[in-house]
Amino acid sequence: MSTTSLSVRQNMLWNTIGCLIYQACLWLMTITVVLVSGNYANSGILAFAMSIGNIYYPFATYNMRTIQISDLTSEISSSEYIAFRYVTVGFAFIPIVIYIMLSTSDLSLMFSTILWLLFKADEAFCAVFYGMEQKAERMDFIGISQAVRGIGGLLFFSAPLYFGLSINVAFISLSFFCITVTWLYDARHASFFGSVIPKIQITLVFRLIKQYLPVVLTAVFFGAVVSVSRQQLAQIGGTEELGVYAAVATPTVLVQAAASFLYGPLMVGFAEKWHEHNHKEFIVEYLRVAAFIVMFTMLISLACSLFGDKMLLLLFGSSISRGVSYLVPAVIATGLTTLFAFSYDLLVVIRETWGAFLSTTAALLCSYLISSIFIHHFGSNGVSYAVSTSFILGLVLAIVFFVRRLNTINRFIFQPNKLSR
Numbered sequence: 001m002s003t004t005s006l007s008v009r010q011n012m013l014w015n016t017i018g019c020l021i022y023q024a025c026l027w028l029m030t031i032t033v034v035l036v037s038g039n040y041a042n043s044g045i046l047a048f049a050m051s052i053g054n055i056y057y058p059f060a061t062y063n064m065r066t067i068q069i070s071d072l073t074s075e076i077s078s079s080e081y082i083a084f085r086y087v088t089v090g091f092a093f094i095p096i097v098i099y100i101m102l103s104t105s106d107l108s109l110m111f112s113t114i115l116w117l118l119f120k121a122d123e124a125f126c127a128v129f130y131g132m133e134q135k136a137e138r139m140d141f142i143g144i145s146q147a148v149r150g151i152g153g154l155l156f157f158s159a160p161l162y163f164g165l166s167i168n169v170a171f172i173s174l175s176f177f178c179i180t181v182t183w184l185y186d187a188r189h190a191s192f193f194g195s196v197i198p199k200i201q202i203t204l205v206f207r208l209i210k211q212y213l214p215v216v217l218t219a220v221f222f223g224a225v226v227s228v229s230r231q232q233l234a235q236i237g238g239t240e241e242l243g244v245y246a247a248v249a250t251p252t253v254l255v256q257a258a259a260s261f262l263y264g265p266l267m268v269g270f271a272e273k274w275h276e277h278n279h280k281e282f283i284v285e286y287l288r289v290a291a292f293i294v295m296f297t298m299l300i301s302l303a304c305s306l307f308g309d310k311m312l313l314l315l316f317g318s319s320i321s322r323g324v325s326y327l328v329p330a331v332i333a334t335g336l337t338t339l340f341a342f343s344y345d346l347l348v349v350i351r352e353t354w355g356a357f358l359s360t361t362a363a364l365l366c367s368y369l370i371s372s373i374f375i376h377h378f379g380s381n382g383v384s385y386a387v388s389t390s391f392i393l394g395l396v397l398a399i400v401f402f403v404r405r406l407n408t409i410n411r412f413i414f415q416p417n418k419l420s421r
Contacts, residue, residue, distance in 0.1 A: 003192045005137035008269065018143025018150075025150030029157050030247055031315055036161040040247065044239030045109060045167055047246035049116035051227040052100060056117055058219030059092035060124035061085070062212060066348045068131035070271035076204075078132050078194030084208055085128040086198055089121050103231060109239075115171040119178060126182045129190035135268065136193040145186050152177050214357040215348055221360040222341065225390050228364065229371040229383045236375050245380040247316060248323040249330040271349050279406060286346060290339060297335025304328050329384035333391075340391040343398040347405075355401025363394030 006014070033042045068081055096117065100110050126145070133141045156177040160169040187196050234242040266289065273282040308327040312320050340363070347356035367390040374382030374389075 003136065003138065006140060008266070011134075011137055011139040012266075014140040014143035016143075018146035022146035022150035025154040028154055032154070032158045032161060033167065034243075034247055034316060036158070040240045040243030042167050043243035043247055044234070044241075045112050046116075047230065047242050048104070048109060048234060048239065049113040049171075050246075051230050052096065052103070052113050053116055053120040054223040054227055055099065055220055056092055056096045056120050057124055058216055058223055059095065060089045060121060061127050061219075062088040062208070062216045063219035063348075064088075064208075064212065064215075065127055065131050065134075066267065066345055067212060067215065068128070069135045069268055070349050071135075072271060072275055076208075077199075078190075079197055079199040080204060081128050081131065082196055083198035083200035084205060085125055087205055089125050092124075093117065093121075112168055112171065115168050115175070118175040119171060122175060122179045122182055126178075126186050129182070129186040129196070132190045132193045137268065138193070141186075141189040145181065145189075148185070149178055149181055152181070212353070214353040218344060218348070218353070218356045218360045221357075221364040222344065225360075225363050225367045225394075226337070226383075226387055228367050229375075229386045232371045233375055233380060233383050236372065237380065241380060244320065244323045245326055245383060247320060248312060248326040249334075249384070267345065267349065270346060274350050289342060293335060293339045293342065297332065297338075301328050301331045301335075304331050323380070326380055326384070329381050329388070333384040333387040336388050336391040336395070340395045340398065343395055343402070347398060347401060350402075350405060352401055352405045355398065355405065359394045359397040359401060362397055363390040366390040366393050 030043060030046060033046050034040060037043070062084070064081065064084070068076075097114065100113055104110060130142045130145075133139060153174050157170045157174040160173050161167065190196055230242060230245070233245060266285070270282060270285065273279075273285070304327050309324045312324055312327065340359075344356040344359060347353070347359070367386055370389060371382065371386040374386045376382070378385055
């Protein structure tokens with residue numbers, strides 16, 4: 001099999017198509033739960049489990065994907081990245097299980113959430129193979145894997161529910177299928193670009209944990225901005241109201257997926273531009289991607305304002321009528337989430353890790369402080385308003401740290417008349 005690198009356009013196409021299929025299938029899971037169950041209770045369980053999974057995932061990956069693909073000199077080998085992933089996937093369960101116990105007293109909800117984490121653990125482990133393939137500029141393997149996981153995972157998740165089994169059985173079935181794909185497909189193809197046999201010294205494990213702790217906390221706090229707000233909705237309005245909000249808001253993840261998967265293949269190029277001190281092109285490319293995210297969000301918001309109510313009523317029936325007004329604010333919140341995620345990823349690429357950490361910390365603190373106030377005042381839309389406000393604050397701080405970094409290294413001053421190398 002050829003291991004020749006693909007063009008940026010080819011990588012973007014493969015990555016976007018595959019990952020959009022995957023994200024669409026995750027959304028269809030939330031619809032399947034509602035349609036098969038006949039109520040929003042299981043949807044609330046799935047939404048709660050997903051919100052916890054979003055906090056677990058960055059712990060499990062230690063947010064090393066950006067570090068891995070921007071490691072142009074191979075300071076750390078593929079075997080060491082894989083071995084380190086074994087460590088992080090396992091130990092990430094400890095703080096998350098404690099967090100689950102603090103978040104709810106419902107034992108059945110705790111158990112369901114832990115079963116969902118089996119699926120997220122596989123997703124986190126597979127990402128280290130994706131990092132090897134992305135660095136080698138062969139994201140066609142990633143796209144195929146994501147498409148297979150999405151379609152197959154939806155079938156393996158839906159089948160138990162269709163036959164009257166519990167959502168816990170559906171979680172187990174989903175996990176079994178995805179773990180099989182990881183080891184029969186992803187590990188094999190990643191081996192074309194490096195060793196997949198784990199090997200690492202304990203001293204390197206501790207060095208990576210210490211060195212990149214701000215990076216993983218950044219990713220954890222980023223995911224927690226949305227999760228904290230949703231969990232406060234569950235506490236105030238109950239899991240069924242969270243289920244309604246999640247059924248409406250989850251499709252908006254496709255906005256974030258479409259944008260992030262389009263800019264994802266560009267991250268290696270951003271790393272190369274920074275490594276070569278080509279800061280003018282770095283900034284111009286950042287502004288282009290940021291403008292694309294904003295315009296794409298505006299177009300989707302317009303489409304949802306015109307046709308969103310009809311789409312939701314078609315999918316869920318009249319039971320979703322009270323949630324129609326949630327859609328456009330959720331789309332805007334998702335667009336701002338994507339823009340901030342792109343910005344803090346670039347801070348990690350240029351190794352401004354503390355700037356990324358402090359920007360995300362501020363966003364999380366804002367979400368924690370204002371979510372309940374907004375929810376009491378605006379209802380479920382308060383989640384979207386709180387998330388939007390939090391990420392606007394974080395984005396402003398991220399830009400400040402980016403400019404500060406440029407000035408600190410004394411490459412050039414960020415002024416319109418001085419954009420030169």
